[in-house]
Amino acid sequence: MPHTAGYRGRFAPTPSGPLHFGSLVAALGSYLDARAVGGKWFLRIEDIDPPRCPPGAADTILRQLEAFGLHWDGEVSYQSLHGAAYAASLLRLEQLGLAYPCSCSRKQWRQHAIYPGWCRDGVRDVGKPVAWRLRSDLGLRPVAWHDRLFGPQSFDPETLGDVVLKRKDGLWAYQLAVVVDDAEQHITHVVRGLDLLDNTPWQRQLQEALGFAEPRYLHLPLIVSTEGQKLSKQTLAPALPEEGDAVRSLLFQALQALDQAPPRVLAGASVEAQLEWAISHWSVSRLNATPSRPWKQSE
Template identity: 75%
Template sequence: MSVYRGRFAPTPSGPLHFGSLVAALGSYLDARHAGGAWLLRIEDIDPPRCPPGAADTILRQLEAFGLHWDGPVHYQSQRNAAYQAALERLISAGLAYPCSCSRKQWRDYAIYPGWCRHGVREPHKPQAWRLRSDLGLRPVAWQDRLFGDQRFDPAELGDVVLKRKDALWAYQLAVVVDDAEQGISDVVRGLDLLDNTPWQCQLQVALGYPEPRYLHLPLIVAANGQKLSKQNLAPALPDDDGAALRRLLHRALLALDQAPDPAAGEAPVAEQLTQAVHDWDPRRLAAERHRRDTS
């Protein structure tokens, strides 16, 4: 892919927090420094996890930090037909199968044992659709821009769910279809998603999609070592252009090892971003799995 197209793809399960800001900022700077597009995708395929108004809050937070996206916002909840078409292609190729098994049934196994690969065990029960990880590309190898050579056998990770028993789409299929249809050339995201990449690479090959470049960023963790997340009640980002917001942006640049001018923490958002886009260099990133938030 010669034209850079990046994206930020949050799940609207709540407002963004500092870890989200670091991920969004890293993907934004990488795209803008390359002169590329930066798209926004709202991954709202799980309505029970997405309270009303959360997506709009995320949009306001990004705008407050000067992270303006290109084109219309892309909502996964509107993409059912595209995901169904991709699933049907996988079924026709023998790479997806229905599965009635529950997590409780295979709780004594590290990964799903593939019991339904050759026929549904309990046809009268609700069924999910799983990927035949043993038949696709194996092993999966790619060069992460920060963590270097990566190699996984997806069959050792198990047959991931593509469509849930409740008929909701699962993350792996949706993200692959959307990245391909949006022409995403570079995926910049948190390290917690690195071990999802093997399944996504399998799906890209199976569906004839190009493989984007990957840059996985170190995870931001709290003082207790827990990943900053909505589940762990990480504080929400502000959505107004105040002094706290400007200092948060400066902290996020420090978390990305970009060594901003210490005096720039009080500078307006637009000024900080302009300088950060100019100076962005992912080679400064330390290849460590976790980055402690020292605020």
């Protein structure tokens, strides 16, 4: 396999609700990519937005993963405990002139496709609450990398705007948190859904500015409903079961969604047998670089 030694991967769900089939495909792809080369696979709960994270959701996710045989290495990492590391990185970005406070509200710039950078040279409305943004016009530009499925990628981050690193309400934003956590955990390979591909330019800028290593990226096709909507809590995607025959059936369907062509005899096999086969046969080259996979839960 063409992986470097010391593979360290991760699955990092937001506990806004239980996992669904799209989550399973992402978790399974990440897990197999690590285990196929004897690598480590870590679990990070991205709970930095408490209003979106109902009590008990994180525990449900842990039970769901265990039901599907996706056992992680080490202790579960919780982003809500990492504020000091995020603060240190934000301070470093401020010192480098790459992060700035911004008083602007979305309502103020609603006529623009992206935030126009009004506070880059000083807070526009002094005395109002501020968010912290990344200067996308400085640092690494353009951002280019090679996705293991979708091939060469190149973005000018300034066309995406100055992303928020810390919100006005004091909560940390995803882009900074994920970059700091990947560095802290020495993650070498990121396997995740295609919906996060256009987040990579900001993350690469942050990695470069903070002196963090660049992981290898593999973005998986999205699982969508028969109407073409991404499976999510908002689109009422059914929650994964925590036990029963449906677990084996959905695991087999997830292997099919990942283009691994599992033999039909595996459809009724145990979770352990399916994963044993999948780990020994995992191949990124089998993945079809199409952006989405329609899926409907069997009756």
